[in-house]
Amino acid sequence: MKITIDAEKCCAAGQCVLVAPEVFDQRDEDGVVVLLDAEPPAEQHDAVREAAAICPAAVIEVQE
């Protein structure tokens, strides 16, 4: 799995951080998404897919 994000589009809803805190974080100055791990281990994959599915601004792209 490879993740790319388009931080420009991020609206800082923070749901990705709730769902997959080991993969996503928020920037201190404005809450915009930070990708901690672009190629996360298998046990994170479900959480990452869920984060991508609920991201309101469609910021997270997942390549399987």
Place this chain on the structure above:
Amino acid sequence: MTEMIDTTVPAAPAPLPVQPPSGCPFDPPTEFGTLRAEEPISRISLPDGSWSWLATRYADIRAILGDTRFSSDTTLHGYPLSGMTGGASTKNRGFIRMDPPEHTRLRRMVTREFMVKRVEALRPEIQRLTDELCDALERRAGEPVDLVEALALPVPSLVISLLLGVPYDDHDVFQRLTGKLLSRTIAEDEREAARGELRDYLDQLVTAKEKEPGDDILGRLIVEQQQTGEITHDEVAAFAALLLVAGHETTANMIGLSALTLMRSPETAERLRREPGLIRGAVEELLRFHSIIRNGPRRVATTDIEIGGRLIRAGEGVVVAVPSGNRDATVFEAPDRLDIARPNSQHHVAFGYGIHQCLGQALARVELQVVIATLLRRFPTMRPAVPLDEIPFRTDMAIYGCHSLPVTW
């Protein structure tokens, strides 16, 4: 290929359905189920006699809210303002009523204040406030107490006042004005008067804070954005109005409805007491199940766009039915059942969807988790003090809930 598009306006489309079916105040209006099946993009009449599209399917709702060609700019011609809470389309209308790039610029000035780790850091303080209010509640054992007044409204009200730097001593003033702004039934001139009164109150507050900015959201906006020329005094006041109003009745009504649902479902309450780890998922499911946003969100098409087989033309308005999307059986299995262990409850659109999705959602989640868990733990025998049909439900308001909730224990 687009089929023949019907562009005629029916003589009298029905208004937005608001009334839950009789006997079941937790369910959205039955009309939504019919519309989802038969006419998922339909027309409704607005109070001023104009009409708007109404979207009732989950997929269409996400498509509309996720597409910035549907504008949030309330000053645009055709925006379905009529009957909307807040109403007017003034210049200082807050970023919720703007499009990018203006929306993005303003929203980002406050996004860090509501980010997950900032809100998680507030959890002990929210717990402390909740415990204090529960202590006071405990001392009133034996008499019927209005849970809305005693707990559901004070928690979010205290928290947002604290965060913004608005004196909680003034809560009678801003709660009364918020109530008027969110009413569906008051006359437009009365709403305008309430809006003016809130504007005056916040104008004075911001003026005072310009002299002495505190360590709070408004203080930081003044020091970091207003004093550097990024935004004006009036824009700070618009931020204050938006965050204050949005922070109030939403969470308060979710607390009231959640408490009532759990009191009426002792097995669910018992399961939550037994397995406190379920609280996060339970809150998501309660958000989905209750879908308290009953009057929007709304958008106006900036170009011709096809949604759900219908052509929505540039300049036409759309009202999105959150309660309907959250009960869409193609997404949520047995959607009318409250299931606190539902695997995909978090896919709800109770906070909206798209770039305008609720800024305060992390805060709302923590408040709900803390208050509901505390209430269940400390008042296991709490029950409604009146029959269900005597509880005044807020069918007259943009945010659904109970006006009051008499309880005993």
